[in-house]
Amino acid sequence: MTAPEKPAVPSIDTRTFDLLSLTMALVLIVHAPHLPMWLTATLALLLGWRWWQRRRQASLVPAWLKLPLLALLTLAVIVQYGSIFGREPGSALAVGLLILKLLETGSVRDVRVGVSFACFALMAALLFGQGMVATMVVALGLLPALATLRALEPAQPSTSLPRALAPGLALSVAALPLALLAFLLVPRLSTPLWGSPLADQASTGLSSSMSPGAFTELLIDDSPAMRVSFDGEPPPPDQRYFRAFVMARYDGTSWSYRDTGNQPPTALEAEHAVRYRIHLLPTHRRVLPTLDVPLDTPPHARMRRDHVVMADRRVNGALTYELRSATRYRLEPDLGRHQRRWLQLPDGFNPRTLAQGREWRERHGSDDAAIVRDALALFHDGGFRYTLVPAPLGRDAMDDFLFDTREGFCEHYSSAFTVLMRAAGIPARVVTGYQGGFWNQLGNYLLVRNSDAHAWSEVWLAGRGWVRVDPTGAVRPERVSQGAAAAAGDQRPWYRNDWIQGLRNRWDIVNQWWDKGVIGFDALRQRGLLTPFGIRDTDTTTLGWLLAISCSLFMAAGLAWALSRRQPRDPLRDALRELERKLAHKGIVRRPAEGPRHYLSRAARALPGQRSELAALMSIYLELRYAHDEPPTEPLRAFRKAVRDFRVANVVK
């Protein structure tokens, strides 16, 4: 029970080292997804070896081994990433250093440094992805860290390893309310203090240019792209087209969007409008997808000429915006001088396709609609196949696709269709965005994944303006009516089969809640925090005050807990209190500093009818209280029953 502390540098015991190794292992695990496989494996081996070595003989690793390892690690990171700065190389180096730190851990101070560093590394893991499950796993990583710090303390009862983790959990759970409050009230930065956060992160989602085959990576990425909720009924599946880019220019291999500066949006006659809210996950791009043709723009964003909505800044955090869009409309009924722009084709590419377009024009004269029908009929009946892994195309890509390979997905179809239309002299363009999505019944929102990315065409018909034509639908109607997953058919990997996908779609409601409530809680939402209490704009000073006040309240509650002394339960005293309460009803109140003997004698005198009863109770009480160290159980029970049964008779005066 007692142990004199050694005055020399105290070495740590095996339990502490085990817990520290566990902490490090968890750090390695949460960082594993973005570390190169070989680095993870090497570090894991090193960790395991060090643990085994420390168990066998409590010694440090000699310096001749540590220094080359350190050099090797730095070299490996530089070879892998080309630099040691930045998010990926930085975290790889940090995790590596952490594991190397374990090699020289021998004293209490080393352990504390290691644990602090591990906490930091755990937090750094969240910079790579802040999903709910990832956050939970990282938070669990705090438990062995706290347990390690606890194990450093001397003189404590020994427990098993899993039990050693429990107090940390209890502490964290007790701290959760304060943590949540701080999370709500810590003022967010509206602009970052340094750097451009996550500038080195690869952009995901749609890009401003499109070449057939480029989407493939996007189409197999089924992470959520955005969640849309509608005021009223959601549009039917075949009308869920979310426009991002309108692409005019074709250079023979790819289509590209050209920002048209601050020209006003083209004329739009809306017949039917839908109001909806989009919760967009970070894309690190500026474009904001909108349902069909937007009627207005969210704050801090502008609408371009072709009704493309561009935010003022890149979307580096989750963004929620509310919009109105037209679903039945006449867009740009009068093309005017811009007509040539929508007929642009590169010279010297795709001769057979151009010939096909011209042939249709000659056959139908000025009937543009008939040409469109012919083109769709070609896709439908020409032996075309929908596949996510099409054969590669040569220089005359559209010729190869239309007359040779005849397989591809939305990009190929929309691209070929638009080229055909332009060849026939019909103004046409490619539009990219998302189509479809999963309607989550429970959460009343539409989940749009990155794999729902889509490309389609718009043709300009006289009198009707721009009309959407989705040539992919001609080949594979399921793509439009049931979504990307159904269209891909059996080409999906095994883990994306129907019921797992269904399960994931339903589970997404939890992710949605997390993304909206936690990840998307930004400076803007924080300012609106007090709206229910009538304060529309909560500024930083108010937030600071609120934080200070509520932290004080929490500290007061904590102090109340800390100061509360647990009174040991004393059934005998409780029984006497009950008797006192009963007698107090008749006005016989026990005075302060009045002993039980005096008090009960007084009561007996005041209640002559129950004198004998009270005298008996008194003698039993005195016997129980003073004849034994601990009142014996049986007589105590009898006394409590007697007190319970005691009824104060009415006093006849």
Place this chain on the structure above:
Amino acid sequence: MRGLLRQLQQWAERRLPALTRHRQPESLPITLHRRRIYIVPTGFGLGFSVLLLVMLVGALNYNNNAALLLTCLLGAASAASMLVAFRNLDGLRLSRIQAGHATAGQPLELTLALDSDSPRSAIRIDLGDRTLAVALDGTATTRAKLALPTTQRGWQPLPRLRIWSTWPLGLFRAWSWLHPEQSVLVWPQPEEAGPPPRAPAEAAQQLRPHHGDELASLRDYRAGDPPRHVAWKASARHDNLLVKGFEQPQRQPQWQLDWRQLDGLHNEARIARLARWVDEAQLRHGSYSLWLPDEQIPGGSGPLHHARCMNALATLP
């Protein structure tokens, strides 16, 4: 840096006597009350809060709410550990201190009896520059043994004890000063070597065989034995007469240790010599008496007698 800290500590002790060492001695039992428990972050705690701050700024800068949540959780858990540290000391009771025996210069063993109605871990007690860590299981009284350095004989008041804990995470240090109003008696240090006590005049007489009153043995009758020594009852069961032999076992000589014999020595030397004689007599399991100017201890033996003599020597002016 250390010098500055020491100065700061001295200043605090001058200004805030209730906070630190100038607390008046008080009688046992001492229960640690909230008003006498103080908490400051440890060095590690300060470093850890800097780390938390860095994490906070990082999470805010990268607009990463999950990281912010994690930081808040860690920060709140650290803050809660302060309350746990406080509660680890609050209500702890030092019920009594038992002092062992030690001669001046030797460490004296103190046994602290600590009580608590809840389990407590990693309670540390500082006495001088020694630290002891104990855990309390919340039911039985826990005894912690500490060594108190001693320098001179006589009553020595107990020094202040610092009772502290950095439980559970080592981030905060809760402490309280205890100054029990109790003194311990330190025995005089015996001299290294010196003459043995002078044997008293009647020692030779005492060494002669000596007829006592106790029945020691039965032996065969020899002519001339007085008839009243015959053991009639025992003889009835034997063929010949048996005689009771009354003899007292050989006694050790009693040392009469006397202050007055040691003229010509100064007080401390007299005490040191007497202490050595008392120790030697105790080692020989002999009987001895002690004459001191203000206390005369009759002859006796055994540890209690030894302690009585040493106490008397220790308290001499």
